[in-house]
Amino acid sequence: MGFSLYSLIEAALLCVNAVAILNEQRFLSKINVNDQNYPGAGAYGNDHQNAGGAKQQLLTLIRSVRTVMRVPLIAFNIITILFLILFG
């Protein structure tokens, strides 16, 4: 119950770290094999919402988070480690 803003920031940092350390080879490529063949087929017409689009969206999200947050995550982690060392 006693949540503070700091614990939210900590939890968010841990989650983004978890997304960033997913292994491409073992994990993401297995999911990609099932889905890469799909979006080329029926992309025409007014089919705005893909049936299997949830996985596609999730993969896009994961890939974009990894690309964007790789460098800033290093900085955030260093700052958080320093804070925890200095202030407990």
Next chain:
Amino acid sequence: MHSAAQASNGYEGDITMPHTRSASSQNAFFSPQSAFYSPSSQQTIPTNQVASSMELLSNNPFFNVGIKAVGDSMKDITGKTVNMLPNEMKKSLSSIKDYFAVDQIYVMKKLSLLLFPFRPRNWSVGYSADGPVPPRVDTNAPDYYIPLMSVMTYVLVAGLVLGTQNRFTPEQLGMHASSALVWNIIEIGLLCLTFYILNIQSKLRTLDLIAYCGYKYVGMIAALSSYLATHSLFVYRCSLLYVSISLSYFLIKCLRLKILPDTSGSHTYNANGNARRVYLLLAIVLIQPLFIWYLTRHLIVT
């Protein structure tokens, strides 16, 4: 000293102005004094006490000059940073102003709707050329005033309940405020993430979703005050049940038109997309009573 005396008169004049303007529903959004004083006359009593303490402070001429300087520089800085933002954010910043454009009749109607939504009525929101209509004009439009005020009232009522149980310390107020904020952020973040992952494009904007997720605090206050008045667990549970049912009904009626597909057939939607929308709507509606229960249960002592 003459200009400082003039500045002090000008400051007191700004303080006493809201009392005369309290009945009008038109006020400028961004000037430092009027942003603090809301237009409803129900709050002239607290502003009386605030005004008298401010008058004691404003008798000091250095304070007036300092306040004027700080106010001008703040306006300057915020003007510059707002102009630096990209265009989309500027539009959403100015539309936040629309969400605060409420008046007394709207607030009364909305509160009675939240506590008793079961009468048959028309739930559709009117649209102007540019975007949604401000709440002053249309009763069905979401606003930010009620959620904001009810969050603050929830923190105060929680402090009151803790006080009657001799568990109150001033840190509890800050803890309740920050945990309400954190749970709100988590809830809205998860909902936006779910909207994105399920690839649902709806007319519901993020700002509207924030408003709709803030309406549960009114129910929390009702349940907590019923517990406060009677100190009975049975009354608390009954009011919790009633508030959950009425809030769910209210949210279903409001969000149904925005999330579920248009039945007039102007858009083509996938069959799977319809099921997802229904599930998402159900999820939104069921999360609210869960939060109401979770955020009030630690205050109840059998």
